Amino acid sequence: xxxxxxxxxxxxxxxxxxxxxxxxxxxxxxxxxxxxxxxxxxxxxxxxxxxxxxxxxxxxxxxxxxxxxxxxxxxxxxxxxxxxxxxxxxxxxxxxxxxxxxxxxxxxxxxxxxxxxxxxxxxxxxxxxxxxxxxxxxxxxxxxxxxxxxxxxxxxxxxxxxxxxxxxxxxxxxxxxxxxxxxxxxxxxxxxxxxxxxxxxxxxxxxxxxxxxxxxxxxxxxxxxxxxxxxxxxxxxxxxxxxxxxxxxxxxxxxxxxxxxxxxxxxxxxxxxxxxxxxxxxxxxxxxxxxxxxxxxxxxxxxxxxxxxxxxxxxxxxxxxxxxxxxxxxxxxxxxxxxxxxxxxxxxxxxxxxxxxxxxxxxxxxxxxxxxxxxxxxxxxxxxxxxxxxxxxxxxxxxxxxxxxxxxx
Amino acid sequence: xxxxxxxxxxxxxxxxxxxxxxxxxxxxxxxxxxxxxxxxxxxxxxxxxxxxxxxxxxxxxxxxxxxxxxxxxxxxxxxxxxxxxxxxxxxxxxxxxxxxxxxxxxxxxxxxxxxxxxxxxxxxxxxxxxxxxxxxxxxxxxxxxxxxxxxxxxxxxxxxxxxxxxxxxxxxxxxxxxxxxxxxxxxxxxxxxxxxxxxxxxxxxxxxxxxxxxxxxxxxxxxxxxxxxxxxxxxxxxxxxxxxxxxxxxxxxxxxxxxxxxxxxxxxxxxxxxxxxxxxxxxxxxxxxxxxxxxxxxxxxxxxxxxxxxxxxxxxxxxxxxxxxxxxxxxxxxxxxxxxxxxxxxxxxxxxxxxxxxxxxxxxxxxxxxxxxxxxxxxxxxxxxxxxxxxxxxxxxxxxxxxxxxxxx
Numbered sequence: 139x140x141x142x143x144x145x146x147x148x149x150x151x152x153x154x155x156x157x158x159x160x161x162x163x164x165x166x167x168x169x170x171x172x173x174x175x176x177x178x179x180x181x182x183x184x185x186x187x188x189x190x191x192x193x194x195x196x197x198x199x200x201x202x203x204x205x206x207x208x209x210x211x212x213x214x215x216x217x218x219x220x221x222x223x224x225x226x227x228x229x230x231x232x233x234x235x236x237x238x239x240x241x242x243x244x245x246x247x248x249x250x251x252x253x254x255x256x257x258x259x260x261x262x263x264x265x266x267x268x269x270x271x272x273x274x275x276x277x278x279x280x281x282x283x284x285x286x287x288x289x290x291x292x293x294x295x296x297x298x299x300x301x302x303x304x305x306x307x308x309x310x311x312x313x314x315x316x317x318x319x320x321x322x323x324x325x326x327x328x329x330x331x332x333x334x335x336x337x338x339x340x341x342x343x344x345x346x347x348x349x350x351x352x353x354x355x356x357x358x359x360x361x362x363x364x365x366x367x368x369x370x371x372x373x374x375x376x377x378x379x380x381x382x383x384x385x386x387x388x389x390x391x392x393x394x395x396x397x398x399x400x401x402x403x404x405x406x407x408x409x410x411x412x413x414x415x416x417x418x419x420x421x422x423x424x425x426x427x428x429x430x431x432x433x434x435x436x437x438x439x440x441x442x443x444x445x446x447x448x449x450x451x452x453x454x455x456x457x458x459x460x461x462x463x464x465x466x467x468x469x470x471x472x473x474x475x476x477x478x479x480x481x482x483x484x485x486x487x488x489x490x491x492x493x494x495x496x497x498x499x500x501x502x503x504x505x506x507x508x509x510x511x512x513x514x515x516x517x518x519x520x521x522x523x524x525x526x527x528x529x530x531x532x533x534x535x536x537x538x539x540x541x542x543x544x545x546x547x
Numbered sequence: 548x549x550x551x552x553x554x555x556x557x558x559x560x561x562x563x564x565x566x567x568x569x570x571x572x573x574x575x576x577x578x579x580x581x582x583x584x585x586x587x588x589x590x591x592x593x594x595x596x597x598x599x600x601x602x603x604x605x606x607x608x609x610x611x612x613x614x615x616x617x618x619x620x621x622x623x624x625x626x627x628x629x630x631x632x633x634x635x636x637x638x639x640x641x642x643x644x645x646x647x648x649x650x651x652x653x654x655x656x657x658x659x660x661x662x663x664x665x666x667x668x669x670x671x672x673x674x675x676x677x678x679x680x681x682x683x684x685x686x687x688x689x690x691x692x693x694x695x696x697x698x699x700x701x702x703x704x705x706x707x708x709x710x711x712x713x714x715x716x717x718x719x720x721x722x723x724x725x726x727x728x729x730x731x732x733x734x735x736x737x738x739x740x741x742x743x744x745x746x747x748x749x750x751x752x753x754x755x756x757x758x759x760x761x762x763x764x765x766x767x768x769x770x771x772x773x774x775x776x777x778x779x780x781x782x783x784x785x786x787x788x789x790x791x792x793x794x795x796x797x798x799x800x801x802x803x804x805x806x807x808x809x810x811x812x813x814x815x816x817x818x819x820x821x822x823x824x825x826x827x828x829x830x831x832x833x834x835x836x837x838x839x840x841x842x843x844x845x846x847x848x849x850x851x852x853x854x855x856x857x858x859x860x861x862x863x864x865x866x867x868x869x870x871x872x873x874x875x876x877x878x879x880x881x882x883x884x885x886x887x888x889x890x891x892x893x894x895x896x897x898x899x900x901x902x903x904x905x906x907x908x909x910x911x912x913x914x915x916x917x918x919x920x921x922x923x924x925x926x927x928x929x930x931x932x933x934x935x936x937x938x939x940x941x942x943x944x945x946x947x948x949x950x951x952x953x954x955x956x
Contacts, residue, residue: 225875227888370874462633466601491634
């Protein structure tokens with residue numbers, strides 16, 4: 139049961155002019171589920187992506203990097219679920235190339251105009267016959283495909299599809315943003331088995347879109363963690379279809395850049411949160427807000443240490459205000475000169491700890507009350523400076539173990 | 548149920564001349580359990596320790612550091628279980644001082660001759676009345692106390708006491724080593740809620756003992772992980788009672804130094820392994836052996852990434868050879884220039900992966916066969932150099948969640 143995560147209402151998902159969607163039931167892993175997605179881009183779209191830093195990155199990740207670096211127009215994205223095509227060596231690379239070739243042939247494109255994405259089990263070969271056989275069906279679906287279907291077609295252990303739209307004014311023009319994401323486990327800052335695709339009709343220069351994509355990823359997907367594992371396949375892509383009529387954004391210092399970034403984050407952040415809300419076995423949605431750091435980096439280190447700690451996460455599952463575990467995580471976060479006497483820990487509106495120990499005003503029933511909520515704010519004041527940031531995580535339950543012990547069976 | 552962990556046979560535990568043991572049922576946390584330990588040291592013992600790097604280190608850890616740095620003779624160690632006296636601020640420091648004062652008064656020592664240790668729940672005050680009331684009982688027990696009772700008196704969520712002895716020849720003299728340890732969760736390299744006390748009757752210069760203690764910790768307790776959490780209270784202490792009659796060891800380059808280190812590791816390593824075997828919810832004991840690294844540091848990084856991964860650990864729990872998860876962990880271990888095409892992964896005697904993908908010879912039933920064992924060797928060849936090391940961990944089961952969700956209740 140995801141934590142306060144609504145099923146996307148297809149009526150709220152805005153079509154993005156220049157981006158067409160087709161999905162298919164290709165039977166790549168299990169029959170009877172939508173498991174293949176094609177996003178067909180009209181000419182003139184700018185595309186940028188950020189990818190996993192895992193050295194065992196999947197073959198499709200390597201190809202995405204190459205095709206984006208080649209600098210030509212990207213005209214299609216193809217995504218399969220059920221098999222990650224990672225840890226598959228030279229054969230995996232051949233399969234990813236054959237996927238691009240197959241789609242390029244059907245769409246009369248160069249193979250380098252196709253970006254491939256895979257998610258699912260690692261170290262197994264893609265069933266190429268079924269994947270290639272599914273492509274014509276996905277293309278036939280193009281006129282009718284919806285973002286809701288696209289979100290469904292990329293799910294693995296997700297219990298729910300994830301899609302959001304937002305409309306904003308950029309440079310005085312109405313701009314639309316729609317995004318989808320998948321991911322429920324192996325989720326960790328710096329990209330995890332997380333796929334995110336966000337499309338906007340704004341007009342942005344390709345170079346600027348690259349910076350924008352990194353900034354949006356850093357402000358959203360790179361701030362969430364489920365289990366601390368960094369996947370082989372993480373990819374986050376922004377497509378700008380250049381149909382909104384705004385003056386092309388050519389510099390990060392333009393006001394329109396900030397407007398568009400805010401609009402993109404208005405979709406990317408709820409998508410990233412949706413991944414945590416649907417985290418494997420999650421029963422609580424936890425915001426770890428770190429304030430008073432010397433810089434963002436040390437705030438992030440503290441936030442991630444707390445958000446990754448299995449002991450902290452099981453305590454949240456149990457609604458047990460065993461809050462010393464949070465102090466312990468702050469203490470081992472690697473801020474070497476941290477003065478623990480200046481650290482203050484709040485749980486929701488309750489001051490839990492100050493002066494290196496339990497706050498005099500703290501009563502366990504107050505901690506207990508906050509711990510029972512499904513949405514919990516952990517606020518940590520470091521007392522060192524003015525930097526602040528947040529990371530988001532979920533609790534750690536029996537179901538996390540069940541899901542990951544059973545994933546392949 | 549711990550993994551292949553025998554209950555210590557009191558008959559095998561060697562007394563160490565110069566070290567006397569007293570325990571008591573002080574009712575510090577729960578009535579009816581042995582929860583207070585005093586190790587009384589005769590004059591002339593050398594003592595050295597290594598401690599947690601957690602910034603929220605417990606008050607007793609701070610005092611241990613101070614009393615060891617003061618350089619006077621250490622004449623007693625006092626250990627309580629049930630309460631960690633960490634995250635307790637100035638009051639916690641006063642409590643730790645009062646513990647030393649109380650024992651020093653009863654034994655007619657300076658308070659700085661006492662090293663205090665606590666383990667248990669964080670951010671709660673020590674019940675000083677019961678602790679101080681228990682000290683006379685522990686001292687009264689001194690003539691009769693055994694290492695087996697000492698091991699029992701320091702347990703928290705441990706299901707079994709942990710104690711080993713070893714006899715070796717050092718400089719041609721028979722030398723005895725006996726050690727006890729506790730710890731089952733919040734276990735992570737760099738010291739975790741782990742207490743380890745090893746005593747030997749060897750004669751060692753105090754300076755040399757400090758180096759020896761660090762080397763022995765690095766080769767044993769700093770190589771094990773249960774959940775990646777680094778505790779506030781970890782302490783590892785070696786006592787050398789100087790009764791064995793060997794020529795005093797005054798330099799790390801003496802052959803006797805290497806002999807004694809080997810003898811100490813012969814106790815410290817099984818103690819560290821015992822902590823993993825008794826890891827919270829453990830059903831498997833896993834050795835991650837990393838070979839072919841450029842240096843030990845990168846071998847350790849890879850070993851720890853694999854040993855910490857919740858996804859890897861749940862797969863071991865399920866006996867599911869979902870071995871791509873191991874490749875993913877190798878990939879995100881932070882060896883930036885790792886050539887994954889040179890990495891070879893073995894599970895027991897089965898070659899699983901090479902050339903960046905599944906080994907041609909690998910059959911899933913072979914992986915499955917190894918995964919069903921209670922003792923599993925994961926061997927990773929990095930193909931970069933000659934350095935090698937091992938880390939040890941356990942699997943991640945429903946019971947880990949149950950134990951940590953219920954710990955305080």
